Amino acid sequence: MDFQKELQIKVHEVEKTIGKYLPKEEGFQKSLLEAMNYGFLAGGKRLRPLLMQECYRLFGGRSEVIEPFMAAQEMIHTYSLIHDDLPAMDNDLYRRGKKTTHAVYGEAMAILAGDGLLNFAFETACKAFSFGGLSEQEMTRVGGALTILAKKAGIYGMIGGQAVDVEAEKRKLRLDGEKLLFIHAHKTAALIQSAMMIGAHLAGADEEAVKELEKAGYAIGIAFQIQDDILDITSTLEELGKPVGSDEKNDKLTYVSVYGLEKSKQDVERLSKEALDILRKRQERNEFLEELVVSLITRRK
Numbered sequence: 008m009d010f011q012k013e014l015q016i017k018v019h020e021v022e023k024t025i026g027k028y029l030p031k032e033e034g035f036q037k038s039l040l041e042a043m044n045y046g047f048l049a050g051g052k053r054l055r056p057l058l059m060q061e062c063y064r065l066f067g068g069r070s071e072v073i074e075p076f077m078a079a080q081e082m083i084h085t086y087s088l089i090h091d092d093l094p095a096m097d098n099d100l101y102r103r104g105k106k107t108t109h110a111v112y113g114e115a116m117a118i119l120a121g122d123g124l125l126n127f128a129f130e131t132a133c134k135a136f137s138f139g140g141l142s143e144q145e146m147t148r149v150g151g152a153l154t155i156l157a158k159k160a161g162i163y164g165m166i167g168g169q170a171v172d173v174e175a176e177k178r179k180l181r182l183d184g185e186k187l188l189f190i191h192a193h194k195t196a197a198l199i200q201s202a203m204m205i206g207a208h209l210a211g212a213d214e215e216a217v218k219e220l221e222k223a224g225y226a227i228g229i230a231f232q233i234q235d236d237i238l239d240i241t242s243t244l245e246e247l248g249k250p251v252g253s254d255e256k257n258d259k260l261t262y263v264s265v266y267g268l269e270k271s272k273q274d275v276e277r278l279s280k281e282a283l284d285i286l287r288k289r290q291e292r293n294e295f296l297e298e299l300v301v302s303l304i305t306r307r308k
Contacts, residue, residue, distance in 0.1 A: 010298045017295070019078065021053045021060065027076035028131045037168040042120035043127070046089045050103040054303060055202040056081045061296040062220060063207030065289070071146065073209055076152055079132035080202050083160050086124035087110065087198075088170070089117055096173065125160075132156060144211075150203045159201035168193025171199050175260060178185075187265055188229070196228020224286040230278035231302045233271050236261040238270070238306075279304045 029047060032040045056077035087146045092099040093114060100110045108118035115185045141274040158164055172190045203220040212220075239262060263271045279301065286297050 008294060010295070010302065013295055014299070014302070017057060017060075018053050020120055020242040021056050024074050025053070025056055025081050028075060028087065028134075030127060037110070038116060039119055042108055042116050043123050045111060046108045046117075046120055047085045047110075047124065049105050052082065052303070055084055055198055057200065057299065058224075058296075061208040061293055061299065062203045063210045064206075065293040065296060066207050066216070067291075068206070070138070070145075070209075072141065072149065072251055073137050073206065074122060075131050075134045076156065076205050079128040079156060080132065080198065082124045082128035082206070083156070084166075086121040086128070087165060089121040089124070091169070093117060098203065121228030128160075129153070129157070142154040148209050148211065149282035152209050155201055155208065159197040159204075164193055164197035164201070168195070168197065184265060187260070187262060190263070191232040192225060193228050195232040196225050199231065200224030205303045219285050223282045226285075227243050227280040227300055227304065230275045230282070233262045233275050233278075234304055235305065236263045237271055237275070239263075247267040247270070273308040275304055 009078050010274075020114060026048075029044050030040045032044060059077050061233060064275070089108045091097055092102060093109055099107055101107060107117075108120055112120065125232060132153055135152075136146065143150070150212055160166065162228075168190045172194055175186065175190065200221050201224075203224045204217050207217050241260070262274075282300055282304075283297060286293070286300065
């Protein structure tokens, strides 16, 4: 398998799938819809919908019912980035080599664009209920997938991690290793867990299998964030798509600043192995999914 070629094909397919669910830029609130779509279409790896799709296929899923959840997951991720870039948060003017939403549309509209994407994500996911031909069991799975999506994105998931991160940056909390892992587990890993769990759940995986993917998603998410922290000090603007050293500039405590560069690299390798061991022990294998995990954790941008 030529992984890079396969990745390019699959990302293109994901782009077409999730793009179908974007709002039309019309009406008196057109500026809001433009700002929402600007953030959504600004590029990116499409990691979460891709992971969701591949986990769905890993467990034999073939229906289009996964599609609105793929779009919803990426909308939630995009809204979190729009808000993360705001002056009240990280105050970044560039992401993925392009100006951030608030730099283009202003702070107020960027806040509303994030709010709009979060709400529209659940409106989009609920469209799965209207798919024709779903059995009662499949309808129940859609409800379960919505529960996973809501919890992992909410106060016990990503938003909870973001809150602790904000307090830590303002020095209202003394950040230690335990709090740092809490932030990474909730702010970053939660949406990766959500994507993998929803994919498996919608395909009919049992509870034990879904929990195993939740563990794998945790390991992938933590490793992904540590690698992000590493790249912030070792990469370049061209590779990273945003200013290098922004964490230090913003006086932000990271895994690297707490544990050092060498231990950070070792932990990325350890966590990567944990995630891959979970995926490889299944009788059914998804070689592309395994290669995807490796590529994400060892990425340079």
